[in-house]
Amino acid sequence: MSGRPVIRLKPAQPLITTTLPLDHPAPQFRPAGTGARETTLLAQPDSTNPRPERGSRRDLAPATMDILTREGLPATEVLLSFDDNRLAGLVFGHYDQNLAHLERRLGVVISPNGNHVTIKGPRETSEQAGRVLKTLYARAKAGASVTLGEVDGAIEESNVQRSLFPAADTGKASFDAIVTRKRGPVRARNAAQDAYLRQLKRNELVLAEGPAGTGKTWLAVGHAVSLIEQGVVERMILSRPAVEAGERLGFLPGDMREKVDPYLRPIYDALNDFMEARHLERALQTGMIEIAPLAFMRGRTLTNAVVLLDEAQNATSVQMKMFLTRLGEGSRMIITGDPSQIDLPPGQRSGLIEAVRLLSGVEGVGHARFEEGDVVRHDLVRRIVMAYEGAARREREEREERMRSALPDTPLESDTEGLKRTLSRERPR
Numbered sequence: 001m002s003g004r005p006v007i008r009l010k011p012a013q014p015l016i017t018t019t020l021p022l023d024h025p026a027p028q029f030r031p032a033g034t035g036a037r038e039t040t041l042l043a044q045p046d047s048t049n050p051r052p053e054r055g056s057r058r059d060l061a062p063a064t065m066d067i068l069t070r071e072g073l074p075a076t077e078v079l080l081s082f083d084d085n086r087l088a089g090l091v092f093g094h095y096d097q098n099l100a101h102l103e104r105r106l107g108v109v110i111s112p113n114g115n116h117v118t119i120k121g122p123r124e125t126s127e128q129a130g131r132v133l134k135t136l137y138a139r140a141k142a143g144a145s146v147t148l149g150e151v152d153g154a155i156e157e158s159n160v161q162r163s164l165f166p167a168a169d170t171g172k173a174s175f176d177a178i179v180t181r182k183r184g185p186v187r188a189r190n191a192a193q194d195a196y197l198r199q200l201k202r203n204e205l206v207l208a209e210g211p212a213g214t215g216k217t218w219l220a221v222g223h224a225v226s227l228i229e230q231g232v233v234e235r236m237i238l239s240r241p242a243v244e245a246g247e248r249l250g251f252l253p254g255d256m257r258e259k260v261d262p263y264l265r266p267i268y269d270a271l272n273d274f275m276e277a278r279h280l281e282r283a284l285q286t287g288m289i290e291i292a293p294l295a296f297m298r299g300r301t302l303t304n305a306v307v308l309l310d311e312a313q314n315a316t317s318v319q320m321k322m323f324l325t326r327l328g329e330g331s332r333m334i335i336t337g338d339p340s341q342i343d344l345p346p347g348q349r350s351g352l353i354e355a356v357r358l359l360s361g362v363e364g365v366g367h368a369r370f371e372e373g374d375v376v377r378h379d380l381v382r383r384i385v386m387a388y389e390g391a392a393r394r395e396r397e398e399r400e401e402r403m404r405s406a407l408p409d410t411p412l413e414s415d416t417e418g419l420k421r422t423l424s425r426e427r428p429r
């Protein structure tokens with residue numbers, strides 16, 4: 001048998017027969033070839049890892065079907081069959097949590113039965129859910145892990161494919177990815193991350209700005225590790241402005257690396273995700289990965305290196321110009337920051353905002369911008385960022401409205417009229 005899943009479409013049965021009653025137990029995944037005892041143990045929750053509630057699936061099934069019935073829309077039933085039960089279990093997730101997440105995102109009803117899946121709902125979303133499951137199955141077959149984040153990424157990828165190729169085979173297009181030895185391929189989870197990865201591979205200097213949790217620093221570190229492993233560059237240089245977030249910690253003990261380590265902890269976390277611990281420690285000891293405080297980089301020429309400046313919104317205009325001019329032959333430079341979280345003293349301009357404005361359109365310079373909807377760290381983080389951005393947007397609109405209302409209603413005269421009036425007053429009598 002081939003390794004590809006089989007998909008069949010057929011019209012759904014009458015709606016009253018396609019949904020399970022509310023008191024019917026939710027279908028469980030039962031691996032083929034296992035005894036009843038093992039299956040019973042698999043379905044039993046324990047006190048340390050209680051089974052998550054699956055009420056969303058039962059609530060969603062009658063609600064979705066009732067809406068289709070009221071609006072007179074045809075329901076479609078998509079049947080999927082997977083060859084490998086173990087890989088199917090990885091795709092479904094622990095206690096089918098990936099399927100439940102897919103149901104909530106697309107508004108369909110998914111019923112697993114062994115290595116078979118039945119998807120019911122509107123035709124477009126049902127077929128999209130089938131494509132998402134096939135994509136996740138292919139990634140699981142390639143050895144990649146299937147998490148809730150991967151499910152979200154596959155959904156976003158299917159949305160982009162559907163909008164770009166409405167009449168073509170969309171299974172060939174996919175988001176860009178970076179490959180490292182430890183994690184293997186790491187694929188973008190939305191269109192903004194996909195554009196970001198393409199900018200990193202195309203340009204020598206990339207400026208990335210956006211809210212927290214969009215993957216700016218994490219993907220930049222992964223790209224830098226891949227460049228070192230491929231031999232494109234010889235070393236990695238990490239830098240960040242030594243600015244505290246609203247509080248002063250005073251002088252830190254230790255040598256230069258120990259003083260800067262607290263500021264670079266997010267980059268170290270990303271390095272541990274993409275590199276083995278022993279390789280990372282050896283790279284730090286040999287200088288392949290160098291910690292370079294921004295204040296001590298003046299006069300250096302960085303050749304054959306990938307240089308990463310994180311939290312660049314806290315770099316001043318003078319520091320940003322100094323850092324940009326350190327780029328040497330055979331090097332790549334990545335600058336990331338969040339313009340909404342500037343910790344500079346009042347009156348100082350952010351070097352990141354100025355660099356984005358001045359370098360837009362310059363050949364060899366890429367620019368990636370993330371919005372609040374591109375947050376992938378956590379759904380709650382996305383909602384928090386959107387709440388803050390919405391409040392800031394309303395405050396700006398109210399301030400602009402007050403400024404417009406404070407202006408006189410008389411029309412403003414043009415420059416020519418103002419000059420004539422001034423000359424007429426100054427003409428000698």
